[in-house]
Amino acid sequence: MSELLRRYGLPLTTAMTLATLVWVVMMVVLPYFVMVEYSFHRNLTVTEIGGPRDVYTLENYASLFRGTDLTAWEFSDDFRVFLRTIWGSALVTFVCLVVCYPVAYYLALGTSKERAAFMLVLLVIPFWINEILRTFAWFILLAYNGPLNAVLQGMGIIDAPVRWLSGSGGVIIGMTYAFLLFMMFPLYNAIETLDRNQVEAARDLGASTWRVHWRVVVPHAKPGVAVGCIMVFVLAASSYIVPYLLGSPGTRWFTQTIYEWFFEASDWPRGAAYAFILLGLCVAFIMVMMRVFKVGLTDIAK
Amino acid sequence: MGETVELDRLTMRFGDFTAVRNVDLTIQAGEFFSFLGPSGCGKTTILRCISGFIEPSEGRVLIGGRDMKGIGPNLRPTALIFQNLALFPLMSVADNIAFGLEVRGVGRAERRKRAEELLDLIALPDSADKRIAELSGGQKQRVAIARALAVEPKVMLLDEPLSALDLKLRQHMRAELRAIQRRTGVTFIYITHDQGEAFTMSDRVAVMSRGSIEQVGKPADIYDRPQSEFAATFVGENNRFEGALAALDGADGVVETNVGALRGRVVGDGLKPGDRAVLYVRPERLALANGGADAANRISARVTHADFEGAFANVFLRDAQGRALILQLANDGNLPALDTGAELRLGFASAQAIIVPPGERARE
Numbered sequence: 001m002s003e004l005l006r007r008y009g010l011p012l013t014t015a016m017t018l019a020t021l022v023w024v025v026m027m028v029v030l031p032y033f034v035m036v037e038y039s040f041h042r043n044l045t046v047t048e049i050g051g052p053r054d055v056y057t058l059e060n061y062a063s064l065f066r067g068t069d070l071t072a073w074e075f076s077d078d079f080r081v082f083l084r085t086i087w088g089s090a091l092v093t094f095v096c097l098v099v100c101y102p103v104a105y106y107l108a109l110g111t112s113k114e115r116a117a118f119m120l121v122l123l124v125i126p127f128w129i130n131e132i133l134r135t136f137a138w139f140i141l142l143a144y145n146g147p148l149n150a151v152l153q154g155m156g157i158i159d160a161p162v163r164w165l166s167g168s169g170g171v172i173i174g175m176t177y178a179f180l181l182f183m184m185f186p187l188y189n190a191i192e193t194l195d196r197n198q199v200e201a202a203r204d205l206g207a208s209t210w211r212v213h214w215r216v217v218v219p220h221a222k223p224g225v226a227v228g229c230i231m232v233f234v235l236a237a238s239s240y241i242v243p244y245l246l247g248s249p250g251t252r253w254f255t256q257t258i259y260e261w262f263f264e265a266s267d268w269p270r271g272a273a274y275a276f277i278l279l280g281l282c283v284a285f286i287m288v289m290m291r292v293f294k295v296g297l298t299d300i301a302k
Numbered sequence: 303m304g305e306t307v308e309l310d311r312l313t314m315r316f317g318d319f320t321a322v323r324n325v326d327l328t329i330q331a332g333e334f335f336s337f338l339g340p341s342g343c344g345k346t347t348i349l350r351c352i353s354g355f356i357e358p359s360e361g362r363v364l365i366g367g368r369d370m371k372g373i374g375p376n377l378r379p380t381a382l383i384f385q386n387l388a389l390f391p392l393m394s395v396a397d398n399i400a401f402g403l404e405v406r407g408v409g410r411a412e413r414r415k416r417a418e419e420l421l422d423l424i425a426l427p428d429s430a431d432k433r434i435a436e437l438s439g440g441q442k443q444r445v446a447i448a449r450a451l452a453v454e455p456k457v458m459l460l461d462e463p464l465s466a467l468d469l470k471l472r473q474h475m476r477a478e479l480r481a482i483q484r485r486t487g488v489t490f491i492y493i494t495h496d497q498g499e500a501f502t503m504s505d506r507v508a509v510m511s512r513g514s515i516e517q518v519g520k521p522a523d524i525y526d527r528p529q530s531e532f533a534a535t536f537v538g539e540n541n542r543f544e545g546a547l548a549a550l551d552g553a554d555g556v557v558e559t560n561v562g563a564l565r566g567r568v569v570g571d572g573l574k575p576g577d578r579a580v581l582y583v584r585p586e587r588l589a590l591a592n593g594g595a596d597a598a599n600r601i602s603a604r605v606t607h608a609d610f611e612g613a614f615a616n617v618f619l620r621d622a623q624g625r626a627l628i629l630q631l632a633n634d635g636n637l638p639a640l641d642t643g644a645e646l647r648l649g650f651a652s653a654q655a656i657i658v659p660p661g662e663r664a665r666e
Contacts, residue, residue: 197388204353204375204382205402205453215401219392 060273104187183228190224304489305366339510381450402453536664566655597649608640
């Protein structure tokens, strides 16, 4: 603060501080505050406002679990969607990790810097196209009479067309594609800082390829793995457009449930409560990853 | 115990560039052998061929008589110590040392025991659970040696591992490396551009230039009887006199230079009278000849400046033709006045000088 004062003088410092404050309050604090407030209200009619039912309550949060009986293995519809979102996002995260690790390793240590840069650009180019268009392209690719089935049939790998879009398969494929780079870059950045000599030293001491990765490369890449997993999981869990386009009625995502409570049931308090439950899930995942990979916030910020 | 390492017409090309050219060499079991040469001379390439990280373009590498073709670095009986050591920063000291045992499936307790034995060997007890970052440069050095020794290699390959250390520690580690080599009997192959390192530790040294071996021999042979201009100029300081070979007289030859005829021993092959030839004489083999000492060769030169080092003085001179010369005088308590411009008469015996054919010289 004193540094700012010394450099820019009082008027400019005041202006900048105020602008930042306004931005933070208006754009960050207030909207969240309003939604938090909403989430603890009942969805009241106009006449009920100010009446005896207009009190703070946890009902909206509890309603996610209502009708769920774990002992009987019964779940409410919304809770089932919530669980599917967790499971699906975790699966997308895992698939992204498995797909990206070899590529990131190759780009970081297996090829020259120039070629790696060139290939990274090639990887990025498709992402200059709008996410909706890219997702829609997958909708076409995966269609029952689409090119993927045609190619697989032509090659004799499958006898009859596969309904890719009727289960969760389409959503998982689409999300893996959509969020691939959010895994690729943290992994690449982490592996890239590994001294090649470490890999050679491990090899020279007799380690097999598998063990070189397990004992040297992966431990070094841990912060990158953690960041990539966090990014992909959070993006997948909060994705709306991919499940909307590539999902089927049986594979709704929790974001769709939230949308429906807001705009189809017009129950904003419950929609807000669900949104915070999703936020809580993401925060919990981040904390679990930090604990599992023993990385701190500073490692992740890198 | 160590194994022999044979390089059989070893050639390594990278695209159009030939890094190593037709190297034929046998390194004895249990020998401390150094490759000495400037950067880019191919010595590291040879090391990588022996360790198995690259396959030679032509020729063979044999360890203990066994052809190493197609055998990966993880399956060769070698252990490499990297220039930057390449210790694993995320593992403890003990885990680093025992890594080679871990990949061989040795149990945890046995690994711990071996690591502690090796820590004793390198005089670093009670460091097993330290992190690598807690060690000093010299300690890291020793851990790298212990990690390599843990896999009981037949051949230890060292890629300028001392270059990051300061002078004192470097000199200490030379003695230590030599002692460890003697104690274990492992064949040590050492890469360096520092002749002091090569000479103090090695049984034999190969001087390399541009992918070829210029000369192989004991350190004293390399120093006293360099067989090429490159070896004469890369190793130590030298005074150079070029001219025509006037006559051959048994092992001696006379070179007609622009400061007169100088006599020395011919060490290069194939020199005939009339050929261009170069005579080299070391700074410490030049003597003051003011008292009319009995020397075969005499030159006079003027002092440009002198550095008094204590035990000796380095005197920089120019002869009548403007040629820069260097003279090292032992301080026997009677050093003459070495003022700039003073004229000194120098002499040297023919046995102190060598004559080689002209060739490539090492760049300063």
